[in-house]
Amino acid sequence: MRKAALDSVQRMARQDRRIFFIGSDLGPGTMASFREEMPERFFMEGVSEAHAVGMAAGLALEGRIVFVNTIACFLSRRAWEQVVLDLCLHRLPVRLLGNGGGLVYAPLGPTHTTVEDLAAMRALPNMTVIAPCDAEEMKRIIKQTVDWPGPIYIRLAKGGDPLVSRPDIPCAIGRGLVLREGTDILLVTTGITLQFALRYAELAGEQGLGVCVLHMPTVKPFDHATLLACAGPVKTIVTIEEHSTVGGLGSAVAEHLAEAGLFGNKKFRRLGIPDVFPDLYGSQTELLAHFGISTAGIEQAVHELHGEAT
Amino acid sequence: MKRFMDHRSRSLCRSIVDTFRAGGRGHLASAFSLVEIMRVLFDDVLRFDPLRPDWEERDRFLLSKGHGCLALYAILADKGFFPATELATFCRMGTRLGGHPDHRLPGVEASTGSLGHGLSLGVGMALNARFAKNGARVFVLMGDGECNEGSVWEAALSATKHGLDNLTVLVDCNGWQSYGRTSEVLDLEPFADKWRSFGFAVSETDGHDLSALRRVLTALPLAPGQPNAVICRTVKGKGVRLCEHNPGWHHKNKISPEETAALYRELEN
Numbered sequence: 001m002r003k004a005a006l007d008s009v010q011r012m013a014r015q016d017r018r019i020f021f022i023g024s025d026l027g028p029g030t031m032a033s034f035r036e037e038m039p040e041r042f043f044m045e046g047v048s049e050a051h052a053v054g055m056a057a058g059l060a061l062e063g064r065i066v067f068v069n070t071i072a073c074f075l076s077r078r079a080w081e082q083v084v085l086d087l088c089l090h091r092l093p094v095r096l097l098g099n100g101g102g103l104v105y106a107p108l109g110p111t112h113t114t115v116e117d118l119a120a121m122r123a124l125p126n127m128t129v130i131a132p133c134d135a136e137e138m139k140r141i142i143k144q145t146v147d148w149p150g151p152i153y154i155r156l157a158k159g160g161d162p163l164v165s166r167p168d169i170p171c172a173i174g175r176g177l178v179l180r181e182g183t184d185i186l187l188v189t190t191g192i193t194l195q196f197a198l199r200y201a202e203l204a205g206e207q208g209l210g211v212c213v214l215h216m217p218t219v220k221p222f223d224h225a226t227l228l229a230c231a232g233p234v235k236t237i238v239t240i241e242e243h244s245t246v247g248g249l250g251s252a253v254a255e256h257l258a259e260a261g262l263f264g265n266k267k268f269r270r271l272g273i274p275d276v277f278p279d280l281y282g283s284q285t286e287l288l289a290h291f292g293i294s295t296a297g298i299e300q301a302v303h304e305l306h307g308e309a310t
Numbered sequence: 311m312k313r314f315m316d317h318r319s320r321s322l323c324r325s326i327v328d329t330f331r332a333g334g335r336g337h338l339a340s341a342f343s344l345v346e347i348m349r350v351l352f353d354d355v356l357r358f359d360p361l362r363p364d365w366e367e368r369d370r371f372l373l374s375k376g377h378g379c380l381a382l383y384a385i386l387a388d389k390g391f392f393p394a395t396e397l398a399t400f401c402r403m404g405t406r407l408g409g410h411p412d413h414r415l416p417g418v419e420a421s422t423g424s425l426g427h428g429l430s431l432g433v434g435m436a437l438n439a440r441f442a443k444n445g446a447r448v449f450v451l452m453g454d455g456e457c458n459e460g461s462v463w464e465a466a467l468s469a470t471k472h473g474l475d476n477l478t479v480l481v482d483c484n485g486w487q488s489y490g491r492t493s494e495v496l497d498l499e500p501f502a503d504k505w506r507s508f509g510f511a512v513s514e515t516d517g518h519d520l521s522a523l524r525r526v527l528t529a530l531p532l533a534p535g536q537p538n539a540v541i542c543r544t545v546k547g548k549g550v551r552l553c554e555h556n557p558g559w560h561h562k563n564k565i566s567p568e569e570t571a572a573l574y575r576e577l578e579n
Contacts, residue, residue: 043437043472045468046464046467046468048461048464048465048467048468050430050460050461050464051430051433051461051464051465051468052430053430054427054434054461054465055430055431055433055434055437055465055468056434057420057430057431057434058430058431058432058433058434058435058437058438059435059437059438060434061419061420061431061434061435062434062435062438062439062442063438064438081424081427082427082430082461085421085424085427086420086427086430086431089413089421090413090420090421
């Protein structure tokens with residue numbers, strides 16, 4: 001997904017001289033061909049993310065569209081104040097490409113795993129927050145970022161994630177995508193958790209359960225209308241995210257449903273990382289399974305909730 | 311350090327006091343130390359057009375020590391970026407003149423106030439000026455206390471890496487920060503050497519000496535291919551003995567009638 005994103009940035013930069021790229025001490029050779037082709041619009045800054053974001057803001061104040069890339073935790077934690085004040089307060093077109101959001105860096109531990117980025121970014125006025133499910137969806141979305149107003153945080157997944165997005169479903173920033181319709185259960189996903197929801201929906205479908213799968217690559221602005229339309233008929237709603245259960249997709253869904261008065265007797269659960277640091281190391285897959293962010297986790301949640309609801 | 315203040319400096323200081331009184335609060339002493347730096351910049355150095363604040367070829371000025379905004383407002387009003395009558399709205403509900411500079415006010419390039427942001431913004435602007443070949447220069451005015459922030463030094467390294475001789479850092483070195491003397495809270499000396507070691511061409515000057523400031527600031531860049539640092543040695547609260555070197559005046563939100571009278575008395579022509 002990261003390669004898809006960076007290749008797209010380079011292609012867009014060829015067409016549009018407003019586009020600049022800033023990396024913060026990325027791996028050797030990253031974007032080498034961008035650097036060769038457009039050296040005056042390529043900057044590799046040091047291990048200084050706060051500065052890199054501030055510098056991007058300076059360029060954006062001058063009318064440039066700046067893509068900044070480094071590990072997600074450093075963009076969403078270390079550079080936080082620059083994101084808030086330099087980018088959001090000025091509503092500048094800087095695109096933050098955060099590598100390895102969620103549990104991708106599981107073996108490197110909680111200093112590198114990033115499970116509160118969506119919540120943190122979602123709280124910021126003027127910020128758009130995007131977490132695509134696979135490389136193809138990333139390509140479709142990143143093309144739309146060029147003239148999108150204000151800053152955007154884009155969470156990049158590990159790479160090599162199963163391709164589950166659908167080219168036939170029009171994908172637009174700010175829009176929720178209904179990948180499967182159903183009136184018993186609603187599963188809402190963002191980022192790579194779509195694959196788990198689709199797999200569960202298929203299994204459940206075989207047992208006669210109608211599962212609606214609503215994928216939200218854009219967590220903010222939130223597609224209120226599509227959520228409400230999908231939530232209306234179902235009895236059980238489960239949100240699945242590779243993120244803390246505090247403040248991310250699940251929280252957004254709960255807020256919108258509650259304010260719309262749609263909860264009624266519906267059962268609701270947020271699957272994600274509970275309010276703990278994911279400090280068990282291992283692999284992303286192992287941690288996802290540990291926290292129940294998986295097809296089995298959905299199955300268990302639905303079993304517990306839907307049993308009660310019916 | 312120059313003791314004498316001429317008519318124009320006193321007039322700007324009175325405007326600062328008027329604005330401060332209108333808002334009932336503000337960083338008065340932090341603004342007083344900037345007066346000569348600001349007037350030399352806006353009278354003799356910066357290229358700008360108040361009727362076209364977005365003119366592409368203008369020089370960019372960033373008040374990174376945003377709490378010195380009373381001095382910025384005085385000079386921007388003086389130059390006609392906005393009507394001087396608007397100074398009376400300082401810190402009032404809905405004003406464009408907040409307790410820190412707001413980018414919605416003509417003449418303010420970016421909202422500042424949280425310290426340590428301006429130099430990175432300036433690096434980005436200076437890089438753009440070089441790319442766009444628009445001849446713009448970038449001036450970032452910081453406080454000495456502000457240089458406690460690590461982000462300042464990240465940006466300094468980057469400015470040198472990129473060889474930005476169209477970028478000038480001015481540091482208002484008044485020797486005080488909120489809690490007390492900078493030498494006691496977090497010593498920055500040898501300050502000029504620090505900037506030199508970060509790759510800047512450095513000049514140190516009396517920040518209240520108009521001729522000395524003009525001499526340095528009209529001779530930029532100090533060295534081709536290197537960013538500039540002008541260390542301005544100043545007196546916090548300059549011009550009013552009540553405030554000079556007095557940390558109690560860093561930020562004030564209560565001022566007695568006697569203190570008000572003393573401020574105006576000392577700033578009389």
